[in-house]
Amino acid sequence: MQNVSTKMNNISVATEFLILGFSGPWSLQFLQCVLFTVIYLFALRGNGLIITITSLDPCLHTPMYFFFLKNLSLLDICLISAVVPKTVANSLTRSNSISFFGCVTQVFLVPFSAGAELFLLTLMSVDRYAAICHLLHYEAIMNRGTCVQTVALSWLTSGFISVIHTAGTFSLSYCGFNEIQQFFCDIPQLLAITCSENITVEIVLILVNAVLDVFCFICITFSYICIFYTVRKIPSTKRQSKTYSTCLPHLAVVILFLSTAFIAYLKPILGCTSFTDLVLSSFYILLPPSLNPIIYSLRNKAMKSGLGKLIPRRLLRKENVLNFLQE
Numbered sequence: 329m330q331n332v333s334t335k336m337n338n339i340s341v342a343t344e345f346l347i348l349g350f351s352g353p354w355s356l357q358f359l360q361c362v363l364f365t366v367i368y369l370f371a372l373r374g375n376g377l378i379i380t381i382t383s384l385d386p387c388l389h390t391p392m393y394f395f396f397l398k399n400l401s402l403l404d405i406c407l408i409s410a411v412v413p414k415t416v417a418n419s420l421t422r423s424n425s426i427s428f429f430g431c432v433t434q435v436f437l438v439p440f441s442a443g444a445e446l447f448l449l450t451l452m453s454v455d456r457y458a459a460i461c462h463l464l465h466y467e468a469i470m471n472r473g474t475c476v477q478t479v480a481l482s483w484l485t486s487g488f489i490s491v492i493h494t495a496g497t498f499s500l501s502y503c504g505f506n507e508i509q510q511f512f513c514d515i516p517q518l519l520a521i522t523c524s525e526n527i528t529v530e531i532v533l534i535l536v537n538a539v540l541d542v543f544c545f546i547c548i549t550f551s552y553i554c555i556f557y558t559v560r561k562i563p564s565t566k567r568q569s570k571t572y573s574t575c576l577p578h579l580a581v582v583i584l585f586l587s588t589a590f591i592a593y594l595k596p597i598l599g600c601t602s603f604t605d606l607v608l609s610s611f612y613i614l615l616p617p618s619l620n621p622i623i624y625s626l627r628n629k630a631m632k633s634g635l636g637k638l639i640p641r642r643l644l645r646k647e648n649v650l651n652f653l654q655e
Contacts, residue, residue, distance in 0.1 A: 343427075343428050344425050344426060344427050344428060344431075344506070345425070345426050345428070345431050345502075345506040345507075345508055345513060346424045346425055346426075346506060346507045346508065347415075347418065347424055347425075347426050347508045347510060347511060347512060347513065348424060348507055348508065348509055348510070348511075349415065349418070349419075349424070349510065349511035349606070350511060350603075350606060354422075357419050358419070360419065361415075361416050361419035361420060364412050364415060364416055364419075364610075364614070365412075365416055367408075367412075367614050367618050368408055368409075368412040368413075368416075368614075370618050371404060371405070371408050371614075371617040371618040371621070372405060372408075372409075374401075374618070374620075374621030374622065375401035375402075375404045375405050375617065375620070375621055376401075376405070377621070378397055378398065378401040378621055379398055379401050379402065382394050382397060382398040383398065391455055391470045391472075391475045392452065392455050392456075392459075395475040395476070395479050396448055396451055396452045396455060396475075396479070397452075397624055399444075399448055399479055399482075399483075400445060400448045400449070400452070400620060400624070401620070401621065403441045403444050403445045403448065404441075404445065404616065404617035404620055404621075405617065406437060406440075406441040407437070407438065407441035407442060407445065407613065407616070407617055408613065408614065408617040408618075410433065410434050410437035410438055410441065410512075411434060411438065411511070411512040411613050412613075412614070414426060414430065414434070414512070415511050415512060426513060430513075431513035431518075432494060432498060432513075434512050434513040434514075435493065435494050435497055435498070435513050435514075435515060435518070436490050436491070436493075436494045437490075438512070438514070438613070439486075439489065439490045439493055439515070439537070440486050440487055440489075440490035441486075442585075442589065442612070443485075443486035443489060443490065443537070443540075444482050444483050444485075444486035444487075445585075445616065446541060446544050446582075446585070446586070447481075447482035447485065447486060447544065448479070448482055449544070449548060449578075449582055450544040450547050450548055451478050451479070451482065452578075452624075453547065453548040453551040453552060453578070454547070454551055455470055456551065456552075456555060456575070457551040457552075457554055457555055458470050460555050460558055460559065460571070461554050461555060461558045489533075489537065492533060493515060493530070493533055496529055496530045496533060497515055497518050497519070497530060500518075500519075500522040500523075500524040500527065500530075501522060501523040501524045502518075502521060502522055502523060503523040506521060507521065508521065510606065510609060511606060511609070511610070512609075512613070514592070514593075514609070515530070515534065515593070516534070516592070516593050519531070534593060537593075538590065538593070541586055541589070541590070545582065545583075545586055548579065548582055549579070552575050552578075552579055555571065555575060556571075556572070556575070559571045559572070577623045578623060578624070581615070581616060581619055581620065581623060584611065584612075584615060584616075585612055585615075585616050588608040588609070588611040588612040589612040591605065591608050592605060592608050592609040592612060
């Protein structure tokens with residue numbers, strides 16, 4: 329399907345884009361469609377459970393659960409829902425087109441969700457740092473007012489940055505075949521096909537985002553280093569092992585999230601997109617929303633207890649629920 333565009337005052341106004349995504353035989357595209365659908369449903373179920381449990385169980389109305397994990401789950405659903413349904417629909421209908429409005433929506437929601445999620449992951453690491461390294465002052469440091477303000481700041485800051493990105497991206501001109509070498513509307517890919525010569529402002533915004541992401545990663549790493557240093561002084565080997573088994577997966581997901589996002593955002597500006605780049609992009613879109621419920625919540629005893637209060641005990645004996653909650 330060819331792109332439809334009109335010329336107005338020598339400016340190309342795109343009315344739709346072509347998201348080429350994963351090319352290949354129909355069998356491979358169908359397999360990719362099934363994989364995306366399974367991961368999407370798993371992410372919806374896990375994050376939906378977290379939102380429900382943390383909302384209804386008064387015992388979980390604490391900074392880590394009610395403010396951070398609940399908002400993290402909301403952002404996970406937003407991130408994966410902005411991309412996967414359209415990708416699956418295109419695969420099933422053998423269509424590559426996406427409307428101008430749909431592309432604008434994805435360009436706004438993906439950076440917004442990913443940015444706010446990284447801010448929340450940073451706040452969660454600070455929360456664990458305060459709880460382990462400054463236990464006596466924890467309630468003073470992570471009080472309700474501070475949590476509300478920091479979470480709101482995360483959403484507002486990410487939203488503001490995404491609005492600037494979206495406005496800057498679609499203020500550019502697009503001409504010819506608006507083919508995006510990606511399975512969703514991605515800012516670097518849009519910059520690669522623009523007719524406008526001056527894209528310096530948008531590239532600078534991407535680099536500023538990268539600096540903010542590196543700063544968040546440094547804060548997360550520093551928090552966990554302090555936590556590990558404090559835990560080493562604890563004589564209990566069991567508690568040390570529990571802390572390591574909790575914190576190390578957190579750090580691994582953050583590293584995976586940031587490294588794949590960096591490659592996906594910076595490489596298209598420097599060169600063409602390969603199949604490996606598509607896979608890396610799918611990592612930062614699909615894996616955090618599907619892994620976060622397992623790593624941060626559903627392996628947690630407090631979350632299991634909250635689920636037990638909401639679901640009759642006889643249902644918890646069912647094999648599918650037990651497997652979902654296994655450590």
